[in-house]
Amino acid sequence: MVLEKQLRERLATKKILLMTHIVLGYPSFDVNREVIAQMVANGVDCIEMQIPFSEPMADGPVILKANQDSLAAGTTVADCMAFGAEMSKQYDIPFLFMTYYNIAFKYGEEKFFQNCRTAGIKGLIIPDLPPEMGVEFFRLAREYQVAPVLIFAPTSTDARMAELNSSAAGFIYCVARRGVTGKQSDFGEGFTTYLARCRAATKLPLAVGFGIRNSEDVAAITGKADIAVIGSETIRLVDREGPQAVGPFIAGLR
Amino acid sequence: MTQDGFFGRWGGAYIPEILHETFEQLKASFRQAKADPLFWQEYQNLMSTYSCRPTPLTYAENLTRHFGGAKIYIKREDLNHTGAHKANNVMGQGLLVKRMGKKRVIAETGAGQHGMATATMAAKFGLACTIYMGEVDVQRQRPNVFWMEKMGATVVPVKDGSRTLKDAINEAFRDWVTNVDSTHYVLGTACGPAPFPEMVSWFQSIIGLEAKEQIVTQHGKPPARVYACVGGGSNAMGVFQGFLDNKDVELIGVEAGGKGLASGLHAARLCGKDASPGVAQGYKTMFLQNNDGQMRETHSVAAGLDYVGVSPILSHLAENGRVRFESATDDEVIAALDLTMRMEGIIPALESTHAFVQAFKEAPKLGRDEAIIINQSGRGDKDIFTIAHAFDDPSWKEFIIARGREYDKK
Numbered sequence: 001m002v003l004e005k006q007l008r009e010r011l012a013t014k015k016i017l018l019m020t021h022i023v024l025g026y027p028s029f030d031v032n033r034e035v036i037a038q039m040v041a042n043g044v045d046c047i048e049m050q051i052p053f054s055e056p057m058a059d060g061p062v063i064l065k066a067n068q069d070s071l072a073a074g075t076t077v078a079d080c081m082a083f084g085a086e087m088s089k090q091y092d093i094p095f096l097f098m099t100y101y102n103i104a105f106k107y108g109e110e111k112f113f114q115n116c117r118t119a120g121i122k123g124l125i126i127p128d129l130p131p132e133m134g135v136e137f138f139r140l141a142r143e144y145q146v147a148p149v150l151i152f153a154p155t156s157t158d159a160r161m162a163e164l165n166s167s168a169a170g171f172i173y174c175v176a177r178r179g180v181t182g183k184q185s186d187f188g189e190g191f192t193t194y195l196a197r198c199r200a201a202t203k204l205p206l207a208v209g210f211g212i213r214n215s216e217d218v219a220a221i222t223g224k225a226d227i228a229v230i231g232s233e234t235i236r237l238v239d240r241e242g243p244q245a246v247g248p249f250i251a252g253l254r
Numbered sequence: 255m256t257q258d259g260f261f262g263r264w265g266g267a268y269i270p271e272i273l274h275e276t277f278e279q280l281k282a283s284f285r286q287a288k289a290d291p292l293f294w295q296e297y298q299n300l301m302s303t304y305s306c307r308p309t310p311l312t313y314a315e316n317l318t319r320h321f322g323g324a325k326i327y328i329k330r331e332d333l334n335h336t337g338a339h340k341a342n343n344v345m346g347q348g349l350l351v352k353r354m355g356k357k358r359v360i361a362e363t364g365a366g367q368h369g370m371a372t373a374t375m376a377a378k379f380g381l382a383c384t385i386y387m388g389e390v391d392v393q394r395q396r397p398n399v400f401w402m403e404k405m406g407a408t409v410v411p412v413k414d415g416s417r418t419l420k421d422a423i424n425e426a427f428r429d430w431v432t433n434v435d436s437t438h439y440v441l442g443t444a445c446g447p448a449p450f451p452e453m454v455s456w457f458q459s460i461i462g463l464e465a466k467e468q469i470v471t472q473h474g475k476p477p478a479r480v481y482a483c484v485g486g487g488s489n490a491m492g493v494f495q496g497f498l499d500n501k502d503v504e505l506i507g508v509e510a511g512g513k514g515l516a517s518g519l520h521a522a523r524l525c526g527k528d529a530s531p532g533v534a535q536g537y538k539t540m541f542l543q544n545n546d547g548q549m550r551e552t553h554s555v556a557a558g559l560d561y562v563g564v565s566p567i568l569s570h571l572a573e574n575g576r577v578r579f580e581s582a583t584d585d586e587v588i589a590a591l592d593l594t595m596r597m598e599g600i601i602p603a604l605e606s607t608h609a610f611v612q613a614f615k616e617a618p619k620l621g622r623d624e625a626i627i628i629n630q631s632g633r634g635d636k637d638i639f640t641i642a643h644a645f646d647d648p649s650w651k652e653f654i655i656a657r658g659r660e661y662d663k664k
Contacts, residue, residue, distance in 0.1 A: 054415065054548040055534045057427045058270045064414055077546045101268055102533045106547030128268045128536070132258060153272040155434060160274060178272055179432035 259448020366398025443486025462496025
């Protein structure tokens with residue numbers, strides 16, 4: 001799919017790519033615009049935009065609160081779709097939606113894929129939709145060429161990774177540790193073994209997320225994976241220092 | 255049920271990848287236990303020595319006379335150890351935890367009864383225990399919090415979202431994905447990802463199996479109707495399973511009507527028109543949600559019924575027409591509770607009283623030779639603060655004020 005192709009082109013000139021995360025409508029779409037502008041200007045290669053959901057089961061306190069505040073401010077799925085279209089038109093990097101399955105289910109799966117395609121969205125990350133629960137969803141993803149990104153976890157067996165790989169496209173999101181988003185990870189020896197297992201299980205690019213906060217963390221995975229994912233850390237930064245702090249932070253990561 | 259945990263189009267297991275292996279292990283342990291007659295024997299033995307099984311089926315003679323129709327029988331799940339049907343599921347899962355070799359259990363709780371039962375089980379089996387409870391429910395059910403802590407459990411008030419049962423479930427899942435290797439999540443109702451709906455219903459089926467025999471012994475034939483309140487749906491699934499294959503027995507699930515279905519302040523998923531199909535908390539069912547798929551706030555006087563989703567098995571049984579769904583309002587519940595206490599000397603939990611409301615509406619229309627069963631899922635003394643407040647009881651208020659002053663001086 002086009003997402004993998006775009007990432008490979010970027011990997012030809014960079015040792016590691018950066019993917020960042022934002023929660024749509026938090027603290028506002030205007031701040032989202034400013035943050036994305038800074039991210040793109042400072043070399044971010046791919047952005048996952050989270051459509052907020054009232055029950056974000058896999059997210060830790062920082063992203064959970066961002067989801068709730070965004071919904072409380074009135075963010076709708078239609079707003080998110082329009083914003084996604086605006087960003088992918090404005091910037092020449094791939095944009096993804098991250099959300100929970102109910103958002104796509106309630107929207108209507110086919111209509112969701114149609115509108116994502118029209119909006120120029122290149123991939124979807126749905127943490128609560130394993131391939132065995134989404135046969136139709138994964139078929140539509142291929143039909144509409146919007147890459148269904150799947151997740152490997154340290155608890156995934158080799159057989160399970162192979163099974164996931166057969167449904168995935170774009171890249172594989174390797175969760176660095178057990179737990180929810182936004183907490184520290186240990187990139188030690190066990191982690192290296194785990195990443196080697198991930199690498200053996202798929203030919204797709206590997207992204208590593210959960211607990212990546214600074215240039216040391218990014219350096220620790222360079223050479224072992226293809227994409228470093230910065231999630232909760234930029235939300236914390238914007239909360240603390242405002243959107244203008246994002247540019248220098250991103251620039252200092254690699 | 256299908257291989258992947260669906261009942262009709264409802265159920266499934268929509269779980270993050272990190273939990274995949276643990277669910278494989280849980281499914282395998284459950285299959286083994288279900289196929290092993292010794293496991294059920296061990297379970298029955300535990301429930302008859304540590305809890306009070308079989309629980310009695312009480313003939314409510316005075317209520318029967320009062321309504322002048324069908325004979326009213328009450329299945330007394332309130333007489334379980336810890337005071338509710340929740341113990342059935344928890345002790346069963348406790349035996350599974352021992353088989354799986356895990357050392358820690360976590361649970362969500364709404365009314366506090368499931369948390370109580372889990373804390374009890376953890377104390378008995380020597381397991382570490384953390385209970386997640388919405389902050390609103392911690393306030394509503396303070397006595398249960400006290401007992402859980404006394405039995406050695408850590409009670410964590412959940413301050414996110416609507417601060418009720420669904421938020422406690424989310425937080426329990428977050429704990430589980432973090433501590434998946436050491437910990438089992440003792441889900442309290444017949445909801446959540448497969449195999450929980452089937453597993454919890456299996457442990458609760460002990461209610462229906464007993465009631466099916468008891469009613470024939472006491473009344474000479476099966477009941478015309480069986481009533482159960484429906485929050486997540488585990489007590490209803492429990493009692494209904496004794497009668498599902500007898501089409502002459504009508505099964506009625508009663509949901510929380512709150513301030514009335516038209517008010518929007520309720521928790522009626524299967525009766526009424528406010529719910530729609532959705533996927534959250536790991537399973538597909540009817541949810542109270544808006545057009546974007548965001549969950550709505552629910553309301554009930556009974557914390558244990560105050561929930562956005564419902565057992566996928568019940569969604570299936572509603573869709574195929576096997577179970578009829580009704581609702582009872584907060585006001586109707588208080589009136590039915592008052593009547594039951596005065597006429598029978600029995601105190602049903604606010605949750606259970608929802609089933610009494612509907613039974614009282616229908617009993618007079620049935621013949622005197624018919625019988626109905628109400629499943630009294632729990633006892634109401636845990637609700638003393640809520641009930642005393644609802645009755646606006648003057649002497650109770652004086653007592654609380656005096657006790658408050660006493661603590662204030664110290």
